[in-house]
Amino acid sequence: MKTYQMYIDGAWTDAAGKETFESKNPYTGAPWAVIPRGQQEDADHAVAAAIRAFRSDDWTGMTATNRGHLLRKLGDLIADNAEALARTEVQDNGKLFNEMFFQLKYVPEWFYYYAGLADKIEGSVIPIDKPDMLNFTRYEPLGVCVGITAWNSPLLLLAYKLAPALAAGNTFIAKPSEFTSASTLELAKIVDQVGLPKGVFNVVTGFGAEVGASLVEHEDVAKVAFTGSEKTGRLISEVAARTFKKVTLELGGKSPNIVFADAEMDNAVNGVISGIFAASGQTCIAGSRLLVEHSVHDAFLDKLLKLARTARIGDPMDTDTQVGPVTTEQQLEKVLGYIDVAKGEGAETLMGGRRPDRPELGNGWFVEPTIFGGVRNDMRIAQEEVFGPVLSVIPFDSADEALSIANDSSYGLAAGVWTQDIRKIKHFSERLQAGTIWANTYRVISYMTPLGGYKNSGLGRENGQNAIYQYLQTKSIMIST
Numbered sequence: 368m369k370t371y372q373m374y375i376d377g378a379w380t381d382a383a384g385k386e387t388f389e390s391k392n393p394y395t396g397a398p399w400a401v402i403p404r405g406q407q408e409d410a411d412h413a414v415a416a417a418i419r420a421f422r423s424d425d426w427t428g429m430t431a432t433n434r435g436h437l438l439r440k441l442g443d444l445i446a447d448n449a450e451a452l453a454r455t456e457v458q459d460n461g462k463l464f465n466e467m468f469f470q471l472k473y474v475p476e477w478f479y480y481y482a483g484l485a486d487k488i489e490g491s492v493i494p495i496d497k498p499d500m501l502n503f504t505r506y507e508p509l510g511v512c513v514g515i516t517a518w519n520s521p522l523l524l525l526a527y528k529l530a531p532a533l534a535a536g537n538t539f540i541a542k543p544s545e546f547t548s549a550s551t552l553e554l555a556k557i558v559d560q561v562g563l564p565k566g567v568f569n570v571v572t573g574f575g576a577e578v579g580a581s582l583v584e585h586e587d588v589a590k591v592a593f594t595g596s597e598k599t600g601r602l603i604s605e606v607a608a609r610t611f612k613k614v615t616l617e618l619g620g621k622s623p624n625i626v627f628a629d630a631e632m633d634n635a636v637n638g639v640i641s642g643i644f645a646a647s648g649q650t651c652i653a654g655s656r657l658l659v660e661h662s663v664h665d666a667f668l669d670k671l672l673k674l675a676r677t678a679r680i681g682d683p684m685d686t687d688t689q690v691g692p693v694t695t696e697q698q699l700e701k702v703l704g705y706i707d708v709a710k711g712e713g714a715e716t717l718m719g720g721r722r723p724d725r726p727e728l729g730n731g732w733f734v735e736p737t738i739f740g741g742v743r744n745d746m747r748i749a750q751e752e753v754f755g756p757v758l759s760v761i762p763f764d765s766a767d768e769a770l771s772i773a774n775d776s777s778y779g780l781a782a783g784v785w786t787q788d789i790r791k792i793k794h795f796s797e798r799l800q801a802g803t804i805w806a807n808t809y810r811v812i813s814y815m816t817p818l819g820g821y822k823n824s825g826l827g828r829e830n831g832q833n834a835i836y837q838y839l840q841t842k843s844i845m846i847s848t
């Protein structure tokens with residue numbers, strides 16, 4: 368078993384109460400790492416360190432250009448360590464090594480991109496309507512920012528927050544999911560080599576309702592950037608309202624993938640499959656509702672099922688595997704529970720719908736890729752986020768009907784449109800209530816492109832140039848001349 372410590376104020380430390388918990392490998396169900404179980408005292412320790420760092424000359428006196436240099440160095444070190452970090456993530460979240468390695472090799476781009484922006488944050492001179500007055504603005508950092516992340520892509524989700532926060536001159540406390548803390552602690556070992564002043568970056572581990580809640584409540588925390596469930600997002604939003612914190616919330620989804628009769632079918636089949644079965648369906652942007660035009664419904668499903676049935680389920684470290692386990696035992700129960708709900712609602716199981724009957728998969732938390740036909744959009748399986756490899760197929764007859772089904776959701780994170788008709792793409796991209804629209808592609812993300820939700824899928828946007836302003840505040844200065 369590997370034993371980890373938290374990283375606070377540039378030093379390694381156990382939880383103040385010396386408590387720990389175990390991180391388990393989803394492929395075997397066996398514990399593999401011991402993680403400190405932080406509590407309020409540890410949250411207080413980290414916030415005090417981050418506040419001190421925020422006020423120190425070492426950090427506030429550093430030029431934005433030099434902050435950028437440090438971020439670039441961090442990006443380089445992450446690139447050098449991408450494979451080891453990916454292996455750590457796979458041990459914790461059971462996602463495919465191929466996917467995590469690809470992701471980790473991409474993560475440095477967030478640090479390079481925001482490093483480049485750090486010294487391009489410019490205020491403006493306002494031609495104010497008062498005589499003899501000089502008025503200009505400047506952007507200043509917020510202070511201590513807390514980044515709370517989900518377990519599906521720990522370091523990618525952290526990069527969305529950490530890179531702009533540090534580029535803007537804030538200090539930062541990371542609180543990874545209790546199911547996947549190890550890679551964030553490994554990242555701290557890397558940050559330790561970069562030369563940031565101590566206390567600028569800290570990692571506190573433990574349970575959400577304990578140390579997570581303490582961080583969110585803390586009066587010296589200026590901002591919480593959160594990725595996780597709608598339920599926790601709501602809680603954080605309530606506390607933030609009461610304590611006047613800024614928040615960014617990246618929450619769940621129930622994204623529609625809309626396939627028209629004139630779509631390029633093989634392309635659409637591939638997109639729909641990777642949209643729902645990649646990461647065993649554990650992505651916020653999962654295309655978990657397939658809306659398919661009636662006239663091609665049967666032909667499309669034939670192709671879809673044929674390809675989905677070839678999916679190789681197995682060891683996530685094996686580069687031939689296409690579907691790994693789900694990340695936690697609770698998630699396994701939740702997914703199986705939703706499968707029962709769908710069956711109870713009268714959906715037809717077209718494939719999967721159970722744990723694989725394969726002794727060689729041992730105690731791993733596997734669910735077979737599952738496709739339900741005959742789903743109506745008012746069923747729970749079409750409305751609630753499963754966060755697992757479960758696809759609901761809903762037929763439609765007209766573009767208007769497709770649009771109304773697609774938008775009939777409390778979520779609005781993403782949507783896919785598959786058609787060769789550019790007018791349809793334009794029509795849908797203007798009317799779909801979702802933060803990201805993909806046409807003839809799916810699941811493409813970039814550090815340059817805003818990501819975030821309409822409706823209950825979140826608040827604010829991560830990534831892209833504007834995201835840095837979510838870590839800055841504007842000051843207006845007036846001088847009588």
Ligand code: NAD
Binds near residue numbers: 515516595600618620
């Ligand atoms: P979760 O809400 O259970 O936990 C997320 C994080 O919040 C964890 O670090 C947890 O410890 C912490 N937390 C829990 N309760 C807390 C509290 N009271 N105060 C402070 N922190 C608390 O979510 P999860 O199960 O880890 O992740 C799955 C969810 O994340 C899904 O809904 C998924 O759609 C969403 N997600 C969204 C995006 C996006 O970009 N929109 C990306 C990935 C995942």
